[in-house]
Amino acid sequence: MTSxxxxxxxxxxxxxxxxIAPNEVDVQVLSGGYTNLTARATFSRPMNLxxxxxxxxxxxxxxxxxxxxxxxxxxSQAVPIDxxxxxxxxxxxxxxxEPSVPGVAQGLARVPTLRVPQLVFHDTEQNILxxxxxxxxKILTEYILSDSPSKSKLEELADALGRFVAGLHGxxxxxxxxxxxxxxxxxxxxxxxxxxxxxxIREESPEYRNDPDGMQMLVDRMYSxxxxxxxxxxxxxxxxxxxxxxxxxxxxxLGLLDWEYFGLSDPGCELGMFVGHLHLCLLFAEDSAEIxxxxxxxxxxxxxxxxxxxxxxxxxxxxxxxxxxxxxxxxVGTELFVRTFDAASKARSVEAGLxxxxxxxxxxxxxxxxxxxxxxAEILEGMMLFLAPDR
Numbered sequence: 264m265t266s267x268x269x270x271x272x273x274x275x276x277x278x279x280x281x282x283i284a285p286n287e288v289d290v291q292v293l294s295g296g297y298t299n300l301t302a303r304a305t306f307s308r309p310m311n312l313x314x315x316x317x318x319x320x321x322x323x324x325x326x327x328x329x330x331x332x333x334x335x336x337x338x339s340q341a342v343p344i345d346x347x348x349x350x351x352x353x354x355x356x357x358x359x360x361e362p363s364v365p366g367v368a369q370g371l372a373r374v375p376t377l378r379v380p381q382l383v384f385h386d387t388e389q390n391i392l393x394x395x396x397x398x399x400x401k402i403l404t405e406y407i408l409s410d411s412p413s414k415s416k417l418e419e420l421a422d423a424l425g426r427f428v429a430g431l432h433g434x435x436x437x438x439x440x441x442x443x444x445x446x447x448x449x450x451x452x453x454x455x456x457x458x459x460x461x462x463x464i465r466e467e468s469p470e471y472r473n474d475p476d477g478m479q480m481l482v483d484r485m486y487s488x489x490x491x492x493x494x495x496x497x498x499x500x501x502x503x504x505x506x507x508x509x510x511x512x513x514x515x516x517l518g519l520l521d522w523e524y525f526g527l528s529d530p531g532c533e534l535g536m537f538v539g540h541l542h543l544c545l546l547f548a549e550d551s552a553e554i555x556x557x558x559x560x561x562x563x564x565x566x567x568x569x570x571x572x573x574x575x576x577x578x579x580x581x582x583x584x585x586x587x588x589x590x591x592x593x594x595v596g597t598e599l600f601v602r603t604f605d606a607a608s609k610a611r612s613v614e615a616g617l618x619x620x621x622x623x624x625x626x627x628x629x630x631x632x633x634x635x636x637x638x639x640a641e642i643l644e645g646m647m648l649f650l651a652p653d654r
Contacts, residue, residue, distance in 0.1 A: 271329055273302050276389065281310065297336040297507075297599065298346070298523065299328040303396060316384045316393070317360075324396040325383060330523075331390070340455065346523040347385070347392055349447045353522035354382035354394065364442055364499065366434035374427045376419070378518040397520070400512035404544055405601045407557050410511075417557060418564040420517045424509070425568030427519075428500075432530045433573050435499035442499075446526035449502045450491055453532075457485050460594040460616070467613050481620040488587045488623060489532065495580050500528030505540040505592065507599070530575070531584030534649055538562060538585075539592030539619075542642050543600050546593070546612040555641045566648035582630060582650050583623050589646065590619025615642060 273290040277283060286307070293301045309321035330347040334340040355361040357379050359368030371379060383393035403420075406412060461482045465471050471478040487493070501508060502524035510518040541558055548554045570577075577585075593616035597609045604612065615638055622635040630650075635643065 271300060273304065273327065276391070277304060280386075281312070283310075293326075298334050298342060298521075299330050300335045301326065301328045303327075312383070318381070318383045318395070322383075322395070326380065326394045326396050328392045328394070329390060330392070342455075343448075343451060344390060346447060347390055348387075349445075349525055350521075350523035351382055351385040351392060352445060353525035354380065356525075357522070358382065364435065364438070367431065367499070370427060370430035370434055373430065374423050376516065377423045377427050378512075378516055379522075380518070380520065397510055397516075397518040398512045398514070400510040400518070402506050402601060403509040403511060403561075404506040404541065406511040407541075407544055407561070408548065408554065408602070411553065412557060414557075414560045416515065417561040420511065421561045421564035422568045423517055424519075425565045426572050428504075428533070429569040429572035432498045432500060432533065433575065437497055438499055438527065443527045446499070447502060447524045449524065449526055449528055452503055452524050453489055453491075456591060456595050457489060459598075460485060460591045463594050463598070463613060464617070467609060468617060470614075470617065478617070480625075481617060484620055484623060484625070485587055485591060488583055491527070494527075494529050494584075496529045496531070496575075496578065497527055498529060499526065500530075500533045502526055502528045502533075504528075504533045504537045505596070505599075506537070506601075507540075529581075529584060530573075531581040532588045534569070535585035535588030536592050538645060538649065539589035539616075540596050540600075542589070542593065542615075542645060543596045543612060545639070545641050546615060547600065547602060547604060547608050549608065549611065559641065559645060562645045562648055566652060570652050577649060577652060579630075580627075583627070585646075585649055586619050586623040586630070586635075590616040590623070592616075593619065611639075615639060619646075 274285050274288060277288045278285055288307070289305045291303045293303055303324055303326055305324040309323050311321045312318055330344050332341060332344045334342055352361065356364050356367050357371055358381055371377065378397055380394035380397060383395060385392055401410070464478055464482060468478060501522065503521065508519055508521050510520055512518065541562065544554055544558050593612050597604045597612045618634055618638050622631050624631045
């Protein structure tokens, strides 16, 4: 039996709530849980859960997420504990159990190769969320870095993700206040990521020491452009949409995890963050042509599918918010990446992030194309799929 965590022992929790012996469950704490303590429980035999759980069939394993009023990986960082209720509601919406947001469950059903966990039980007393287990796998960045996937497999995954995300954004435009009031407030996560990017710029960028006023202007631009009040293209989204939200299973299926920030967002911010995190693969493995080819193959298919599925054009505001969140992710993602950046790789990534912030321009709907062209060629190529798409 695997020990869980000194801050919370899942095994006694299981023995109490399921009335089983300790040797009937094996608990493995999963790595990569920044916000919550996440564990997989594997039972010694298929387990029939209590009738008040939302799963009538016996299961062999289950995923549990325990929420606290702070980030599990950064205890000094407070986060709203109501994020767990948001994730529970998001999973009910995706399952079609709660039809208050039309089109979301139907959109997921149209992409049968994309999997999302089902809600099993929400223990509001212990702040533990039970979900179905999508199995062993790797997040998308680790899959690209370590598995040498074929172009056809990458395009298959990208097509499924592009269809779902475009359908989600397009199908939930201009959500009502009644809908968004019970979902996450994106200002919390956006504020944390933006302030963390500002910290890294101050600590890591030589340009900040040489031109503090110029760098502060870029930091202020992040806050200004990402101000929720300036969002003119609202829709629902994952908000925390990055490669860490994806799981490529050992069977080759794609899953979308971590819906605790589901709420008001916009396409530019969602896609900028996701693409930016994938581009960290190129800055981490700078000299790998194979990695660059894999990332570009995925992004080319993801962009073409998203754009073909979406009925909207990429507006000037979309492009500016895409650039800002892409740049921010190149900066903060260096400390959240699946592998550890060395000093040189981190410096390259922070510099590229600053170039994105500069390229966003000093005025609304203005892009500094000269600054944009200074980005590494392979990163610019991926970004232009969204900034200047061929429709």
